[in-house]
Amino acid sequence: MTATARHQHWIDGEDAEPADRAWLPTLDPATRERGDEIAAGGPADVDRAVAAAERARREWADLSPAARGAVLHRIADLIAEDAETLMRLERACTGKVTAQLRLEIDLSAQYFRYYAGVVRAAGQGGVIEQGAGVHTYTRYEPYGVVGVVTPWNLPLNQACRALAPALAMGNAVVAKPSEFTSVSTLRLARLASRAGLPDGILNVVTGTGPEAGAALAAHPGVRRLAFTGSVATGRLLAGVAAARLVPLTLELGCKSPLLVFADADLDRAVDAVVTALAANSGQVCSAATRLLVEESVHDEVVDRVVAAVEKLRPGVDFGPLITEAQYRKVLGFLTDADSPVPVTGGGPYTDGPAARGLYVRPTVYARVDPGARLAREEVFGPVLVTLPFRDEADALALANDTDYGLVAAVWSGDLARGLRLAERIDAGQVAVNGGPLTVETPFGGYKQSGYGREKGLAALHEYAQLKTVSARLY
Numbered sequence: 001m002t003a004t005a006r007h008q009h010w011i012d013g014e015d016a017e018p019a020d021r022a023w024l025p026t027l028d029p030a031t032r033e034r035g036d037e038i039a040a041g042g043p044a045d046v047d048r049a050v051a052a053a054e055r056a057r058r059e060w061a062d063l064s065p066a067a068r069g070a071v072l073h074r075i076a077d078l079i080a081e082d083a084e085t086l087m088r089l090e091r092a093c094t095g096k097v098t099a100q101l102r103l104e105i106d107l108s109a110q111y112f113r114y115y116a117g118v119v120r121a122a123g124q125g126g127v128i129e130q131g132a133g134v135h136t137y138t139r140y141e142p143y144g145v146v147g148v149v150t151p152w153n154l155p156l157n158q159a160c161r162a163l164a165p166a167l168a169m170g171n172a173v174v175a176k177p178s179e180f181t182s183v184s185t186l187r188l189a190r191l192a193s194r195a196g197l198p199d200g201i202l203n204v205v206t207g208t209g210p211e212a213g214a215a216l217a218a219h220p221g222v223r224r225l226a227f228t229g230s231v232a233t234g235r236l237l238a239g240v241a242a243a244r245l246v247p248l249t250l251e252l253g254c255k256s257p258l259l260v261f262a263d264a265d266l267d268r269a270v271d272a273v274v275t276a277l278a279a280n281s282g283q284v285c286s287a288a289t290r291l292l293v294e295e296s297v298h299d300e301v302v303d304r305v306v307a308a309v310e311k312l313r314p315g316v317d318f319g320p321l322i323t324e325a326q327y328r329k330v331l332g333f334l335t336d337a338d339s340p341v342p343v344t345g346g347g348p349y350t351d352g353p354a355a356r357g358l359y360v361r362p363t364v365y366a367r368v369d370p371g372a373r374l375a376r377e378e379v380f381g382p383v384l385v386t387l388p389f390r391d392e393a394d395a396l397a398l399a400n401d402t403d404y405g406l407v408a409a410v411w412s413g414d415l416a417r418g419l420r421l422a423e424r425i426d427a428g429q430v431a432v433n434g435g436p437l438t439v440e441t442p443f444g445g446y447k448q449s450g451y452g453r454e455k456g457l458a459a460l461h462e463y464a465q466l467k468t469v470s471a472r473l474y
């Protein structure tokens, strides 16, 4: 076991000792060994961070979009240059496999690159014609200090998704990463300083949700909030934001449907299903975890998925569950007396290196009752349920039979049917035949999956308020 380090908060461009001198342990879920310690922040640390952001914000906001964009470009460069270190830090507390880490670090840099350019073209308002003698225009202005609370499943990536547009629009940020996975966000703040981001514009306060997160959400100096995580915490923060009358973006859970029709390219559809199950061990808010298959090909598709899933290797193709609580939660679903017998998987690893860590066997349940807990609740692990459907109308009804609505996928040889369903499925994004969802494509929920949009042009304007200025010239 390597020696552990302590990571302080990052406030006003430097390390900051936690006010209470308290520390939290982290864990390597691949081995269950103790890792580095992080500062256990609370209200006093949040106060310091918000004060630093408040002092710094005006000067940053007054820069031209081009000048802010130049700093964001340098942050992207430094993320790319620092990829090995970021991957090591992220791996130490998540156990993620290399391919997944590369993807996430690359995407993290892309957020900064994208918003660095986009803010120059779309960060400005427009002129409103009202006749001679009047000059009326709109301008996008930052909120001021933005609070960003992120979870443990895609730590750096989810932080960058919110930070890049918020900073591009001229806000100052106080970020509160998950207490299980804070170190990469601290590293990002250090890199951002090196890239020329002024002190106080990006602060990171670490600690638990009820201590540091709640203090940030309630702080009167925070004028806007962005949250990614569970529905329960999202609901709580929505209450806080409503009481304080500050806007909030909520990216919550899902039980995403993936529809496969008999006329689909089954090779590609099966690949997409298996990739979704393995990616981050299913700990992805948009993961396709409800496989709806046309009856005539249902058993064939399930057989092909199971054959591919059984080839997945722990520690190579997929990582462990990231927290002990999540591991217990997923195993709880698998051992629930009401759960049917899975076609494959169904428990932890009991021998080999994977038995040391929080690994769960990729699990498939076939022909699950649509009303069953497994078919309705977000498991957030490598667990797939399948449901057969009769026809297009039945498929649509099943797809929408959920409290969630983040992402859906349709696979069909009939593109018109794919697009028809895309119009009718209640979800923030629908991918037809593997259509790509990238940094450019707005991302966010319908129903209990949340509100507001991250990614794409839409997110840029989420982090700005529109002001109208009108002047009589004579």
Ligand code: NAD
Pocket (backbone or CB within 6 Å): 149, 150, 151, 152, 153, 176, 177, 178, 179, 207, 208, 209, 210, 212, 213, 214, 215, 217, 228, 229, 230, 231, 232, 233, 234, 236, 237, 251, 252, 253, 254, 284, 285, 326, 329, 378, 379, 380
């Ligand atoms: P969580 O919602 O408790 O934590 C997410 C973030 O919110 C963390 O930074 C946490 O410290 C913070 N937080 C917690 N309580 C808070 C409070 N009272 N005030 C302010 N901030 C607070 O999520 P979790 O415990 O990490 O995971 C629980 C479940 O959430 C998972 O099983 C999964 O279903 C879901 N989840 C969803 C996503 C997603 O991307 N949508 C990510 C992680 C977890």
